[in-house]
Amino acid sequence: MITVAQALEHLFELADALPHETVPLRDAAGRMLAVPVAATRTQPPFAASSMDGYALKGVEADLHAQFKVVGESAAGHGWTGTLGAGQAVRIFTGAPVPDGADKVVIQEDVERTGDLITLTDGPEPKDNIRPAGVDFEQGNVLLAPPRRLSSGDVALLAAMNVVTVPVIRKPVIAVIATGDELVMPGEDPGADQIIASNSFGLAAMFEAMGAVVRILPVARDTKSSLITVFGLTRGADLIVTIGGASVGDHDLVAEVAADLGMDQAFYKVAMRPGKPLMAGRLHGVPMVGLPGNPVSAMVCGTVFLQPMLRTMMGLGRTPAPRVQVPLAADIAANGPREHYMRATIAKGQITDAGLQDSSLLTVLARSNALMVRPPHDPPRMAGTVVDAILID
Template identity: 45%
Template sequence: MISVEEARRRILAGLAVLPAEQVVLTDALGRVLAEDLVARTTQPPAPVSAMDGWAVRAADVASVPCRLRIAGYVPAGQHFEGTVGPGEAVRIFTGAPVPDGADAIVIQEDADQEGDAVVVREGVAAGRYVRRAGLDFSAGDVGVRAGTLMGPRAVGLAAAMNVPWLRVRRRPRVAILPTGDEIVMPGEPIGRNQIVSSNALALAAFVRQMGGLPVDLGIAADDRASLAALAGAARGCDLLVTTGGASVGEHDLVRSVLGEAGLQLDFWQIAMRPGKPLMFGQLAGTPMLGLPGNPVSALVCAVLFLRPAIARLCGMPDLAAAEEQAVLGADLGANDRREDYLRATLDRTPDGRLRATPFPTQDSSNLLRLVAADCLLVREPHAPPTAAGAPVRIVPLGGVFGAL
């Protein structure tokens, strides 16, 4: 068995970044930039007022109270054509260009209009409440780097930078193939020895949330012809993900059947729990990731291996499960030779430290506990008994499973 880190390294080495395509900005949400986002304009394009008030010369309000003649008015979207001279002020609103000659804004709460004059009660220094040209960005500035997943903030920035079209990575097409006579899809009749399959739908949702396009191949029965036919339908996809059929047993056909179809196996079995029977290889030019059949094992492996795999295809930085530090919330016994990923909840200790408390039951079929978990608590192989309060590594799940 190989380590989790070695398995991740070998999976990523077997994947290549997908080509780029052009999309309109309105379709950019959830896409990964293939090129830097570069501003096509300067924002603001000229000095503008940051507040509603009066555009003045700072020298005229150095001593207050003072009385200034109102030379004009300038709402947002318009421009004062003249120049603010000594002893003058211009009524201005947020976002409006600062008139020539003015170098500061007196906010409206600090001044009172009296006929054709304004009485200023609080002085301001030069530059006060003035947003200089290019304060946000200038034409040619890089706003978002290539490899970044476009979220609402980045979409808004692209719009402000006057970028209507973007070069993004093509969405990876991920074929999903659950296997086994014992599973049926939700809503189908359930036989005496069958269970409802959650893996296909959960992994499809996971792929979609990570920016990929899931391709449902259906359920392969435990016979060679069914598995070979459905696996062949993955041609043209960027990644094939199977679940089940990878353990040791006479009905575990994935390795043998796909081997006959040309699977070049890179590795099989890793030293982790849950998720030992994980495999990776290349099937007729399509990378193939074989996940365990137990639903918790499949999703934990999706977090640790499928997520960074999709990130690599999309040209994103390595999204290996980001670990954080916490303190242990309950005593744990010694660990065996496998790296353990325990489902756990998170809270805060009285002194504000993050605390991870593992569930007493960690069975790899217990999906309810995974949904209730806030993180995976990572234990190294051969870890000794550990008392509550000791530092531990965790993989937060909130950003991975979202609303779950």
């Protein structure tokens, strides 16, 4: 068996960088930026008023000074003349500041009669003008990878007048559940069968990261069925099998994959849950064989596959991020394998979920963290700070 850290290094080596593509701006949210993007225009492209008021010359803005209003500048409809001495232009927020003006007096400080205004309050230091290019200038590189594009990023790209965005292509993941005992949700299970849940939990996990998931038909416990389903993985960037990776008489995934030419990188990891984990390449495509127990599969998805996907999408080789949280109660010593215990973080403390059987999805569903216990970790008292991985 290898350690979790060693398994991650193997998986990072298998995680091929994905090519990039260009998508419309409207489809860019949540995608991974592929190359730096520069502004194609200056923002704002002109000096603009930040307030509603009157544009005039600042040196003339004395208390009780009077000005003749000679025009109006509104957003999208600027005043094209040049301001002279003793003149003012009615101006609105976002409108271009006319030539000759260097100050906007807010309308609350002005009294107007016809075309004549009088300043009723002393001059304030602010000029209430946003200079041209105060946000960004044409040619500025404002966004660069690695970066998942947020709604704010999309707004910025739109202001930059970027119509199409270079992004990393979405990874395509083929998910194969294996076992005679499985039927799909909605089907009528036999007396000895259960519902295939792992495929759907993992698909939700991967799709939340931006992947495209193909849930393939359940592969039965025969070589011919496995070969047929493996044949449906063409075009995938990653193949994930669930179950059949152990050493029982009906665990055929490793044998069939080897017959099909898989170059195995490792098998078995010193962890709980998730020991019977396998990985390698099949026809040049990375393949990961997960344990069949539901919690084991989901924990391995968090610990191994999510970091692997982040690497494929250009986010670097980093393990699942951890937080440090104090224990709410004492916990017993850990065994010889690294343990990822289902747990709950509440009010700044962490509590293990009690039952840690790898088949109990109800325990996983009510947990929001995995408490990480090193091998042979001694008993820990309440208040001791431990590592945890946050889960949805």
